[in-house]
Amino acid sequence: MELLLPEFGLVIFQSIAFLLLMFLLAKFAWKPILGAIKEREQSIDEALNKAELAKQEMARLTAQNEDLMKEARAERDLLLKEAKTLKDNIVNEAKTQAHTEGAKLIEKAKIEIENQKKAALAELKNQVSTLSLEIAERILRDQLQDKTKQEDLVANLLKDVELN
Amino acid sequence: MDCSHVFEFKVNRLIVVFTLFLAFFSATPAAFAQVDSLQTTESTHAETKAEKKFDIGKFALHHIADSHSWHVIGHTYIDLPIILYTKAGIVSFSSADFTTVEEGKVVRDDEAKVVVERNGQRFVKMHEKIYYASDVANDHGQFVTLDEKHHATNARPLDLSITKNVCTLFISIIILLVVFLSVAKGYRTNKGKSPKGIQSWMEPIILFVRDDIAIPNLGHKYERFMPYLLTVFFFIWFNNMLGLVPFLPGGANLTGNIAVTMILALATFCLTVFNGNKYYWKHIFMPDVPWWMYIVMVPVELFGIFTKPIALMIRLFANITAGHILVLSLICLVFVFNSLYIAPVSIAFAVFIGAIELLVAFIQAFIFTILSALFIGMAIEEHH
Numbered sequence A: 001m002e003l004l005l006p007e008f009g010l011v012i013f014q015s016i017a018f019l020l021l022m023f024l025l026a027k028f029a030w031k032p033i034l035g036a037i038k039e040r041e042q043s044i045d046e047a048l049n050k051a052e053l054a055k056q057e058m059a060r061l062t063a064q065n066e067d068l069m070k071e072a073r074a075e076r077d078l079l080l081k082e083a084k085t086l087k088d089n090i091v092n093e094a095k096t097q098a099h100t101e102g103a104k105l106i107e108k109a110k111i112e113i114e115n116q117k118k119a120a121l122a123e124l125k126n127q128v129s130t131l132s133l134e135i136a137e138r139i140l141r142d143q144l145q146d147k148t149k150q151e152d153l154v155a156n157l158l159k160d161v162e163l164n
Numbered sequence B: 001m002d003c004s005h006v007f008e009f010k011v012n013r014l015i016v017v018f019t020l021f022l023a024f025f026s027a028t029p030a031a032f033a034q035v036d037s038l039q040t041t042e043s044t045h046a047e048t049k050a051e052k053k054f055d056i057g058k059f060a061l062h063h064i065a066d067s068h069s070w071h072v073i074g075h076t077y078i079d080l081p082i083i084l085y086t087k088a089g090i091v092s093f094s095s096a097d098f099t100t101v102e103e104g105k106v107v108r109d110d111e112a113k114v115v116v117e118r119n120g121q122r123f124v125k126m127h128e129k130i131y132y133a134s135d136v137a138n139d140h141g142q143f144v145t146l147d148e149k150h151h152a153t154n155a156r157p158l159d160l161s162i163t164k165n166v167c168t169l170f171i172s173i174i175i176l177l178v179v180f181l182s183v184a185k186g187y188r189t190n191k192g193k194s195p196k197g198i199q200s201w202m203e204p205i206i207l208f209v210r211d212d213i214a215i216p217n218l219g220h221k222y223e224r225f226m227p228y229l230l231t232v233f234f235f236i237w238f239n240n241m242l243g244l245v246p247f248l249p250g251g252a253n254l255t256g257n258i259a260v261t262m263i264l265a266l267a268t269f270c271l272t273v274f275n276g277n278k279y280y281w282k283h284i285f286m287p288d289v290p291w292w293m294y295i296v297m298v299p300v301e302l303f304g305i306f307t308k309p310i311a312l313m314i315r316l317f318a319n320i321t322a323g324h325i326l327v328l329s330l331i332c333l334v335f336v337f338n339s340l341y342i343a344p345v346s347i348a349f350a351v352f353i354g355a356i357e358l359l360v361a362f363i364q365a366f367i368f369t370i371l372s373a374l375f376i377g378m379a380i381e382e383h384h
Helices: A007-141 A147-163 B004-009 B010-044 B047-052 B057-062 B163-190 B200-243 B258-275 B278-285 B291-339 B340-380
Strands: B067-074 B077-079 B080-084 B089-094 B099-102 B107-108 B116-118 B122-125 B127-132
Touching: A007 B163, A007 B200, A147 B291, B057 B291, B067 B163, B089 B116, B089 B127, B163 B200, B200 B258, B200 B340, B258 B291, B258 B340, B278 B291, B278 B340, B291 B340
Parallel strands: none
Antiparallel strands: B067 B077, B080 B089, B099 B107, B116 B122, B122 B127
16 A cells, blocks of 8 residues: 555655756757757658659650650641642743743744745745746747747737737 | 547557456465565564565565665665755755664664664654654564554654655656757757667657657647657656666666656646636536536536546556566566576566566556547647
């Protein structure tokens, strides 16, 4: 039963010592310790948040890069396509120009040929007429060498004139 | 308040098991103790007989009780100062004064046979208590008058001695201060870095007290009570463990002393009462029951204010004391059977119980702290 009776001396010492201990620990141990723990927890939280933000930023940047790449690719495709059409156009144009040029040349050549032909024909006609005149002259000269024949001819000619 | 989470806690199941276990084992020595305390004084006048029969209860109770001298080993004692507040002011002398020399041997008196005179007052020591000595000795040479239960009836001065327990109290406070001031220093030197050394030993426990004891029970207002909860937790835990050390500076049964647990429980009681808000007091004086129930409810609730800290006080005291008695009784088996062959058995059991006691040391500190937090939490809980 004596165990259950508190000794007055120990009660006094325990209360003073415990209060003192609590005061000292609270001021010099618990306050800095809990403060430091809290501060560290906050900084860890902050760091984690920052990491999360950085991750999001990274994802955003990657997405942006992807977009840029896509855009660039599309632009390249567009450029290529444009270049191709441009090339086709140029080629076509060149072709048509060549055609028209060719056609013009042919036309010119044709006209020239025609002209040449005409000239040649004219020449030929002249030649033919000269030749025929000469031939006729010769024939006439041959035929009109004797007197009778000349008189026959004049007679024939005169007959014709009378009809008029 | 919903207290169910306390009882769902795994540790509690363990505690139930261990308490039953301890209760089973400690029942026998406790019974011995009661019988033997009656025989104690009878055996004094037949000392030859007492030497033959080893008294396990007396031995155990002597070891768990407070003492004015600290037994080191064999016949070596550290004599602690005795400080008395008497009718004639403060008197102090060494406890070594209560000794006589018989046949060349120093005999330490604890049966009120040696009288010390100081300031014209005469003191005797009996069962580690100081009494004003009677003028004449009784039949057994004791300067006290005994009642029929062989308890001294003399008046006592106010004993403010530095006893073994007070000494342990100071030592434990020094250890606590050294440990936690160096932990706090660690936080200054490793500012913003991971903990190092003793700091990394203590931080998980401090966090355990904060996250598993304070915050679940006290909610967002936990910070105000952290200094008390941490101090009480580490004070009980360190002293429980110090009590398990069988040699200096341990060995005292500080947390198994009712005076110590009483002050600790009183602190929780004061915190509960002074921090109680209007909802807490309304719950006690005007509970939500029909008015005619108040006749029963109000006294019950009022009674409850006091039973909670008293339960705290008894629980810690009984658990630690039972553990000490148990270990001592197991060691004493050697002397009871008076055979060395029983030593391996008793040592094996003592080691086993010692391991459990290490766990109990922590669990009791945890239980005291979590219940304190729970009671304070009930007092400061806001109702919406």
